[in-house]
Amino acid sequence: MTTEEKLTIAEKLEILDIYKNFPQKSTACMEGLKVIQKYRRWVSDAAVKELGELLDMSPAAVDSIATYYNLIFRRPVGRHIIFVCNSVSCWIMGYEPIVSCLKTRLSIDYGQTTGDDRFTLLSIPCLGTCDHAPAMIINEDLHRDLTTEKIEPILNQYV
């Protein structure tokens, strides 16, 4: 483990602050993963191990939780993450041309990151905005009533 991979004191304090509210240390595992991801965008093997040490859990136990939740990233992601809804209402209203357009424009497939580290493309189940399908979220911003023409101007907002 290299020094820059070590959890910082700030991260550790934030995690310790979470578990003091709970009957068991391990309750803070999911929140701990969120803290690490907030600072590092993703959760490395080294971070899994360190979080385990902090919460008296084995790395495997931490990883079993980290890999369960689709919004904890165990691989590096780009500066901006695109989540395209692939559920039923968006399918009916045509999300597939939107995804094709994104894949062509960014030259990546689902699960991949652009070479300049700018975008990661992921699919996501129903975003709960079905009356404005098709829809996607970039980082925390919801984009609705999508058409392929809207993709370019939307992507330009994210540098």
Place this chain on the structure above:
Amino acid sequence: MERPLTQHIKNDGTWLTLKEYEAAGGYRALKKALQLPPAAVTQIVKDADLKGRGGAGFPAGKKWEMMPMGKETPGPKYFIANGDEMEPGSFKDRLLLEGNPHQLIEGLIIGSYATQARFSYIFLRWAYHLAAKALTECIREAYEAGYLGAHIAGSDYQLDLSLHISVGRYMCGEETALLNALEGKRANPRAKPPYPIVSGLFGKPTVVNNVETLSNVPHIIANGADWFLHLSKTGEGGTKLYGASGRVKRPGLWELPLGTSLREILEEHAGGMQDGYQFKGVLPGGGSTDFLTPEHLDVPMDFASVMKIGSRLGTGTLIVLDDKTCPVGMVRNLEHFFAQESCGWCTPCREGLPWTAKLLDALEAGKGKMEDLDILAFQVDYMAPGNTFCALAPGAMEPLQSALHHFKEDFERHIHEHKCPWN
């Protein structure tokens, strides 16, 4: 027509502040409830027959009544609002969470008081970022105004409320899986019994109610059970948030009397089908409900009536299938969702759903055989209620079994024509 849940919600993307909510009569119901014994509050909600709006329709008052009470009860007890809205095609709780968070918080405090819970949580899905912002701000306001914390509104009652923002997975909406997620674990479901009301969060008695259910509570306490029962068009009380998505003219969300007909929602509120599209069928309450077809259009959309014709009210948000959309493709999309979201805890779901999804892939690609239809029918039995730990797989089978029934010819055409007729 009264619209208690949505009447004060603004359409400008902002939520009601504490000041605005109080000006509209907010938190008066809480003060009224705190003057009553907890059991009397539960009785009012029970008399109102407030059925759970998360999809199952279990009466909230009956759930509260089962909460162990008295000094010997092992505590602390918990009360949780389920805001993990992830049912495909459902977007009703979002409006309440983003538009009027104090209404939910007040309902949550009243429910917690009625069941004498010490801690409460709002379990929110990650995707609802605006709701997270609104709730954080409103919880802070409620603490400052003395509606949360010690001595709520001058009483002896104490309650703390935290917002939990989830990190994905449809499973978290299942109440026992939600409890595991709150405990920081994998969101696998728990065996029932014991039900959460006996052994819930950290093994303590716990109530879990849906956001729309709890948002009704302040109005029931303020106006009484009789008023609530008379809001609806049928024997079941209250209004309902109904929605529609798909190829209708005006997709959207409307608060209407419970028991409004499917036809009225589709034709008057959603404006009918878009030009050039015909109505072929509808999932009445999210992805895990059975298809209804044109002969069912006059059904009153309440729990009992929709059940009677072989489907479920579910979340009350319609997903409309039109004649230019392939029904096999639609079911395929749904089964891929369910297969992906299966937690893998029990075998029928873990093995059966991917198998089902692959059979539908083959059919849609024109590579299906007639015996595949028998295997799909087998899957429906294999994942029937009672064979799995939770309702995910049985729910996944509802659109499939009804599609095999109503759209049998369309499945067969895929096999005989060796392609999807809609492509």
